[in-house]
Amino acid sequence: MKQTFGKYLFGAAFTLCLMAAGCSSPEEQPLPSVILETDIGNYIDDVVALDMLYKYVDDCQITLAAECVNTDSPYAAAFLHLTNHWYGYPDIPIGQARQGISSNFDAPNYAETVCQMTDDQGLPLFQRPNFQSDSIPDAVALYRKTLAAQPDSSVILVSVGFSVNLINLLRSGADSISALTGKELIRQKVRLLSMMAGSFGAYPIAEYNVVKDIPSAQAIAREWPSPIVYTPFEVGVQVKYQATTVEQGLLWANHHPLKEAYEHYQAMPYDCEIWDAIATLYAVEPSETYFTLSPWGDVHVDDEGYTTFTPRTGGLRAYLSMTAEQASAALYRINQLTTRPAKR
Numbered sequence: 001m002k003q004t005f006g007k008y009l010f011g012a013a014f015t016l017c018l019m020a021a022g023c024s025s026p027e028e029q030p031l032p033s034v035i036l037e038t039d040i041g042n043y044i045d046d047v048v049a050l051d052m053l054y055k056y057v058d059d060c061q062i063t064l065a066a067e068c069v070n071t072d073s074p075y076a077a078a079f080l081h082l083t084n085h086w087y088g089y090p091d092i093p094i095g096q097a098r099q100g101i102s103s104n105f106d107a108p109n110y111a112e113t114v115c116q117m118t119d120d121q122g123l124p125l126f127q128r129p130n131f132q133s134d135s136i137p138d139a140v141a142l143y144r145k146t147l148a149a150q151p152d153s154s155v156i157l158v159s160v161g162f163s164v165n166l167i168n169l170l171r172s173g174a175d176s177i178s179a180l181t182g183k184e185l186i187r188q189k190v191r192l193l194s195m196m197a198g199s200f201g202a203y204p205i206a207e208y209n210v211v212k213d214i215p216s217a218q219a220i221a222r223e224w225p226s227p228i229v230y231t232p233f234e235v236g237v238q239v240k241y242q243a244t245t246v247e248q249g250l251l252w253a254n255h256h257p258l259k260e261a262y263e264h265y266q267a268m269p270y271d272c273e274i275w276d277a278i279a280t281l282y283a284v285e286p287s288e289t290y291f292t293l294s295p296w297g298d299v300h301v302d303d304e305g306y307t308t309f310t311p312r313t314g315g316l317r318a319y320l321s322m323t324a325e326q327a328s329a330a331l332y333r334i335n336q337l338t339t340r341p342a343k344r
């Protein structure tokens, strides 16, 4: 495209102004604000999802308003602090569940490994300036503060872990942050909860994110006042991130948190299902290119963690499925995002 140097300078300055103002121009609608709810450290797909969110911020498609941890691992918040700095977004606030779900023995904790990596001089491989694990705010307080500050119906929650923070937010009362209860805040501010949870296929399973905290998952399905779109177990297993993507696609950085986390999670080479990346893709790009959405209805979670869906006009629950072609297109898009250099 041709343009004069003067126009280029104006355009560049205008773009910088937009970035400083959160990427939205006065004439445009504010960008959707995303809040990530994660158990990062248990399984590697949270890191793929996190990388995607930073890239969406790079592209001015969203703002990443907060990140909340629902496990009791101190390294989850530390890892988020690390990646926020590495990707160039050190000011994204992080919240921590006061009584997080224990998952320390479920899988190797790559978050701890990456946080403790050092270089040849014994210095931290990834900087975590001013991080103090005992000063991370309560996730519910951070949710209330973040939601209260957002325009109505502008917030998208991406939940790729357990539901303890979500249920505590839902049950929270009015306080000095907001005169609204948690349920009222959600109803007013949250456009969508994109949630990796459940199983709705022909051979359903009691899915991990549900089983780890069944009472919270039951209450969320029953009481959450905004639409919820579930990314179920069946969808995630259709989309496998490739070891070769990690080995060859992330070489633009000498040390990349996603590459280090992936390579320290299991013995390489291995491919892995990326449920959390699918829930993230739907949250920001809910295109029929990638997804088939069920009718709307209700979801029930039984006492063993099995989920069932019942269509109902006016229902606020739905779940995703994918054809083979959609799964292939989704993986292509996820690879496109995650292999691209971060702006930093």
Ligand SMILES: [Ca+2]
Pocket: 038, 039, 040, 043, 045, 046, 160, 161, 276
């Ligand atoms: Ca997860």
